[in-house]
Amino acid sequence: MNKSKGLDDRIFDWLNYTFLTLVLIVTLYPFLNVLAISLNESTDTVRGGITIFPREFTLENYKAIFEYDNLVTGFINSTLRTIIGTVLGVFSSAMVAFTLSRADFQGRKVISTLLVLTLYFSGGLIPGYMLMRDLHLIDTFWVYVLPGMVNAFNIIIVRSFMDGLPYALQESAKIDGANDFAIFWRVILPLCTPVLATIALFVAVGQWNSWFDTYLYNSSNPSLTTLQYELMKILQNTTMGSTDANAYRGTQAQEAAASVSPESIKMAISMVTIIPILIVYPFLQRFFVQGMTLGAVKS
C-alpha cells in the first residue's frame, strides 16, 4: 500500500518535471531562435535551418537597422517617452496614493471612488480620439505620456504598500513641524522604494511597448515615430512568414533591405526592443512579484 503511493508520487514528480521543462523550452526557444537569426549572415539565413545558434556570425543586420533613419528616431522617441512617462507616472501615483493612505484625509472616500471607477469603464476608442483632437494632442509627443499619467491600478498598489507603514513615522515628523508634502517627500517616499520600483517597471514596459498611440495619433509624422510602431509596419508588410524580399519593396525600410533580407531585419529590430527589458528585468523581478501580489489582493 505504502509502496504504491510512493510510486504514485514518483510518477507525479517525473511528469511534473517533464511538463515544466517543456514549458521552459517552449518559452525560451523562440527568443533564442530570434537572437540566432539576428546574428546570422542574412543570405545564409534564407537557406533556413537556423535554430538556436548562428551559423555564420555577423553584426551586419544590426548595423543595417541603425542606418535606417526612422528606426533611430523611433529608438530616441521610445526612450524619451519611457523616461518621461515613467517619472511622471510614478511621481503622480505616489503622491495621490499618499493622500489616500491618510485615514484623516477627508477627501479620501470621494477621490478613491472616482479613481477606482476608472478601472471598470472607458469612453472607448472614438470618444478618446475626439478628446485628443480637441485637446490638440494629436501630432505631438505629449499624447504618449499625458493621457495615461494618472493610473488607478498603480495608485492602488502604492497605496496598499503605504497602508502597511506605521503612522507613528508621520506623527513624529509632524511634531517637528513638517507639512504634509514634506512628510511625503522626506519620510514616506524613501521607504517606498520597492513598490515604486514595481510600478516604474509596469509604466516603463507599457511605454516602451506601445505602438497603437503612434499608429492612431502620430502616424503621419515620421519625427514622432516609435520603435514598436516601426517594427509593426515592417511586420505587417511581411506577414505570413514570407521571407520574400519583394514583399518589402516600396516600404520605407527598402534601403536597409537592399543589403540585408527583411527576415534578418525583423529579428534584429525585435532583439533591439527586447534587450532593454532583459537588462532591467532581473533587478526588478523580486519587486514586481511583491507588487503584483499586493495589488491583486487589494483590488
Add this chain to the structure above:
Amino acid sequence: MESIQKKAHTKSSQAIKKHRPFWRTMKQQKYLYLMSVPFVLWVFVFNYLPLWGWTMAFQNFRPGRTFLEQEWVGLEHFIQLFQDERFHLVLRNTLAMSIMGLIIGFAIPILFAVFLNEIRVQAFRRTVQTVSYLPHFVSWVVVAGIVTKMLSIDGGIVNDALVGIGLVNEPVQFMTKGEWFWVIVTLSDLWKEMGWNSIIFLAAMAGIDTQLYEAAKVDGASRLKQIWHITLPGIRPTILVVLILSIGHLITIGFEKQFLLGNPTVVDYSEVLDLYALNYGIGLGRFSYGTAIGIFNSLVSIILLFLANGIFKRYTNQSVM
C-alpha cells in the same frame, strides 16, 4: 424682537459650527488637497470627459459643428448596427476569442501554479518562474512577429516538427487559415501571459498553512490527493475573484493581438468589435457609428460583470466590487 434676533444668531452660529470643522480641516489639510485634486481633475479630463463623447452615438456627428448644431438621430445608429451582417460576424469573433481566452487563459495558469508549487528543488522552480514571466514584458508587436516566424512554412519550428513526426505531409500555412486564427490568438496569449497570471495563485498557495500538508502526509495522502484536498480548496477564494474579474473583462479583450496577427486572408475570423469600431469610426470617418459600437461593447461588459458578481454573491455572500 430680541429673541428672534437671538434665535437667528444661534441658528447662524450653529450653521457655522456645523460647517466650520469641514473648512477648518480642509485648511489644515491643504497640502493633501493640493497633492490630490490636480490629479483627480486630470483623471476627470482623460477618463470621464470621453464619456461625454457618447452623445455622438445619438447624433449625426460632424466635426466642426457645436454641440447644439449637431443633428440628433436617436437610436438610428444602434438599429443600423444590429442590422449589419458584418456586426454579427464581428460579435461572433469577439465572443469566440473571449470565451476561449477565458477558459484557457484562466485554467492553465492555475494548473501551472499547482505544478510549480509541487517542485521542491528551489533553483529549478525559480528558473521556471523567471523564464515564464518574461514574455509578459515583451510587446505584442514582437510576440506577433515571433508567432508568425514559429508558424511559418519555411523554417518555422511548428511546421518542421509536424512534418518531422509525420502528422502532416507538407507544411500548413497557419496564418492564412481563418479557422486556425482563434486558436493561434488563444495560444499566443497563453504563451505570453501564463506565467504572469500564475503569480497571484502562487502567492495564494504560499499562504496555505503548511501544517495541513504535514497532517495529510501523516495520513498517507498522495501528492495528487494533497493538491485536490488542500491546495485547490486553499486558493478557492482567489480563483473566484480572478474568475469574476475575467468575466467582467470578457468582451473588452482588446484588439492588439487581432490587429497584429491578422491579415486580409483571415479578416472574417480576426475582426473584433474594437477593430470594427476603428475601421468605421476613424478609418471611414463615421464617428457616430464607431461610438455606438464602443457603447455596445462597454454595456455588455458592465452587464457581464454585474451578472458574474451577482452569482458570486449568491453562492459565497461576498462581493468583489
